[in-house]
Structures are given as structure tokens and as C-alpha cells.
Amino acid sequence: MNKQMQDWINETMSGLDGAQRASAPPFLMTRIRAGLAKAPVKSAWESLYAFVSRPTIALAGILLVVTVNFLIILQKQNRQQQDVVNTQTEQVDVATQYNLINDIEYLAP
């Protein structure tokens, strides 16, 4: 970066030094009064609807529903696998208890 460019950047960066506040336009109060007369107070349901219908909130809601569904399916699958294991264990237990192990082995293909 050459000196000329550096000087120009420094000058531009100070372009807002000493700036005054912009004044609000005249008749703002009249506009506010008109706005107050026009705008009805939102009910709690309207506010809730406005909040829920924001794109970010709606998207987050959809993601949450999808995640919860995915977790439920995953949990169900695990439970089913556990049930199969339990049933097999119970069968072996019963077979052992009644000395049917040989029969099971005999019956097995």
C-alpha cells in the first residue's frame, strides 16, 4: 500500500468526524398520532402467530419435529432389537429349564 493510498484511506475514514445528528422530519408527531389511531393493539394470539410465522422460527420448528421423529424411530428400532434378543434368551432359558436343549438342536435345520 503506497503512502498516497494510505493518506486517502485515513482521510476517508475520518469523513464522518464532526458530523451532527440528523434532525427528525417536521410533522413527525402528526404521523405518530395518525399511526397510533390506525394501528390496533395486537392480541396475544396475533403476536404469537407473528412470532411463529417468522422463517427462522418456522424452520427451527420443522427441524425440531424431524429430529424428534428420527429419535423416536431410532429408539423404536433399538427396542425391537432388544425384544428379539430377550425373546431368544427367554426361549433358551425355558429350554434349559425343561431339558429341551437337545430337542431344539434336533429340531433346528
Next chain:
Amino acid sequence: MNQSELISKLKNGEAQAFNEIVSSYQDMIYNTALSLLQQAQEAEDITQDVFIQLYHSIQDFREEAALSTWLYKVTVSKSMDALRKKQREKRGGWWKRLTGAEATEEAVSFQHPGVLAENKEKSEVLWKAISQLPESQRVAFTLQKMEGLSMQDIAEVMEKSVDSVESLLARARKNLRDYLADYYVKNKLS
């Protein structure tokens, strides 16, 4: 009349208190919105909306923070919402452009009415650079430059720590210098 007196009178529905609040804070709100949006009509709409919101939600206002901090927060939030909406519309404008329904929008240069006459030209380039900053850097830089807020005040308005604000401002200045260097290469050297 001090702030808490004004607020309690407004809570009691006294119109005079509302008038006083509007006349005390209108320039502060308008200037903040104008500096963030760089568009006079939108800044006027935001100023109006902020006071309407204040009127409707004054009963819920607890004096934990200064009224000015609350007003800054609402103004910044509404201005950023308006900017995001504008950006979404711009991004969604490709279909309109494709179908020829709307001509391509050109970046409009902005002149702040409070800028010193000798700085008009420089500030115009700086405003363009500011409009390229990421949202939080733009807010922090604008509040410091145009409203003269301290780090502590900016931190309260933005609900961030003073350290975060310092870092935001340092990154904003660096990004602005980078933008200006590019601008210089493209416009001053060619």
C-alpha cells in the same frame, strides 16, 4: 421532568408526557435509523414505529435500563429487520429481472445531512463501505461514529460484552480500510 417521572406519567396515559418523550428522543432515533438504513423515508417509518411500540408497551417497561438504551435497542432491531427484508427482496428479485418485470437496481449513494460540507465527498465513499459491513460491525460502528456512544453503552444496546464490542469495532475498521483500498485501486488509479 426526569425520566422516571415522564415514564410514570406516560403509564398513567398523560399525552403531554408522550409528547415530551417524542420531542426529546426523535432526533436520536431518526439519526440512528437513518445511519443504519441510509434511506430517509425508511428511517422516518422506523422512527414512527419505535414511538408507537413505546406507547403500546410502556406498561411493560421496567426501569432497569435507561429509556434511551431501550429506544436504541428497538431502533437497531427494527432497522436491521428492514435491512434484512430489503436484502431478501433483492435476492428474490432474480425472477423479476429474468422476466423483465423490474430493472436491475443500482447502488444508491447516500449523503447524511449532518456531515460537514468539506467531508461530503469522502463520507459518501465511507457510507458505501459501511453498507458492506457485516450486521453487528455495522451497528457497533454506526452507534459509535454517528451517535457518539461509549463502548459500555454500545455493549448495553447490543447485549454484548465490552470486549466483544471492542473486537467488533476493530474488525469493522479493518474491513472498512480493506474496502477503501479496493475502491482506491479501482477508481483512483484507473
